[in-house]
Amino acid sequence: MNTYEDILQEVIALLAPLAPPGRRVAEETDFVADLEFDSLKVMGFVEKVEDRFDISVPLNLLPDIRTVRDFAVQLQRLLGER
């Protein structure tokens, strides 16, 4: 039931309220360059993801995530491993 497209849409929906006003969130959106995420915003977002999907996102994934797509791909993998 968790296709990549479903997960991507969920992630985008969770991110939308955290994005700077007027900024659209899409698959290619870069967390740092486009959404201006600092470390506290990242933590706030990961909390939402963990609560929504009831998983734990390992800290060591973050350094290799740049875009919404990178995040959705990792999330799909984590959900698949459950």
Place this chain on the structure above:
Amino acid sequence: MEATPTEHNLPLRSGDFATLSEALDYAARGKTGANFYNGRGHLEAVLPYAQLREEALEAAARLAGLGLARGSRVALVAETCPDFLRFFYACQYAGMVPVPLPASIHLGGHKAYVAQLRRLLLNCRAEVAVAPELFLSFLREAVDGLELRFAGTPEQFREVPKARTPLLPSGPEELAYLQYTSGSTRFPRGVMITQKTVMSNLASIIRDGVKARPDDRSMSWLPFYHDMGLVGLVLSPMASQVSVDYLKTRDFGMRPRLWLSLISQNRATVSFGPPFGYELCVQRLRGETEGQFDLSSWRLAGVGAETIRAEPLIRFAQMLAPCGFNPKAFTACYGMAECSLAVSFAKLDLGLQLDTVEPEALALEQRAVPFTPSRWPGRGRGKTFVICGTPLPGYEVEVRSPEGAVLPERHVGTLFVRGPSVMSGYFGEEDLTREVLSPEGWLNTGDLAYLAGGELIITGREKDLIIINGRNIWPQDLETIAESQPEVRTGDASAFSFTMENGEDRAVLVIECRDANPLRREELSTRIRSLIRQELGIDCFIELVPRNTLPRTTSGKLSRSGAKNDFLKRVQEGRTECPGLEETRRAGSVAG
């Protein structure tokens, strides 16, 4: 699994030991210990001091088995987990020097983190490096090409054969640990702390600061590689034989309410945090708190590690009053890694003690004249500072003018301290050491302060250190990131911060840029901002200016304070538009 108890029969000894290993030998005779909670607030690991001692001795035998010289550095990626404690104390028993390394990585920050680990490993000339499984891949990359005797996980370390010779723990004059100041990531400074030095500070903290009680229980989410996290909440509970509950910093950042839940659940009495930690709770708790927590056991809510502003703490106290939080529990303290940890503690059970001074005398004459509203009708409000208490026994403090004269009370100057817990120096950096530590033992703290009634009040920082969300950011790190771009030449970037009206610090980087093409300029700004977020996890405002704009000293060095003054002038005159600073400009009061 059951957490270690608060109640126990071992008579309290207030850190009066010659070394850390002696302190652990004693704590191991009781039933208390360390407890580790996961991101959902569930107990994940329990490590009584007795078991910690056994396991540290075993790891020490393996460390000794590596045949390293005495005092060799053992780098530990300091994730909040039992293995960090095992290895930290193993070093104590084996006569090695543990070096906690940061375990904080930012989104997209892979390369930057590996580079940082490598710089630290090289700086301390580590012979051994241990990282938890989660960090192994980063450590592997960081040690590539370096000749370490061992680099791997605690599990892999168990394959090292044990030495057969008896262990010789570090003596009072030997180094207890090397602490990288939570400062520059690019130009690391490893503070050298001997056993005697740290034990002196621990005894003071326990006896005179915290005034430990046998039924105390500590709680901490502070990183183990941070001075307050390590000395205040790892070593201090152990040296006073009390149980402590840990939450990973990252899990606190994600769910700040876990700090309060765990205090409630375990009836903790002592917990510390930087002001930003309390502020984060206020931001994320939203709404009703009544019935969610019971904070009535929390007798000492320590505040330190950055300049303390009263307002967020007052909001925290108001918000959590229905949960039994006692505002008198707030205890301001002052210290730094260079002094092991603590220099001063405010008196207990009084709450935040404030000193309000007349703003003009402060700005123009650097004098802290008590503010009397009647004497200054229509002159606005006074400027309020938090009193950080009297220096711990054995500490001398002096407030000095820029010319080095010792200033009387209520005059602001640079704070110098001398006392029994001052570092021996920065590892391998004699010049840097001489810059801050005089042969007579006076340490230049780089902080601006005044004394009032013998109590210490910190007003700001003389050094250009930038503190955002409780993290120290060194301007040279921001400048180096800019200068690493092909468009920017060395010496063409100047970084500083200023305090906005709401009291928060904002980092600014002014860069001289030769390119006039607006698209390429925009691209350069965006790129540098992104690199700063990846490496340091903060937002920074980038201003590109024409050549020869940045002020220089006679010797050609950039003047950061000059660059800051010029920048603030441009903002006030409306020549620079910086989102977030506009309100400050309109308010017409850009604080220094």
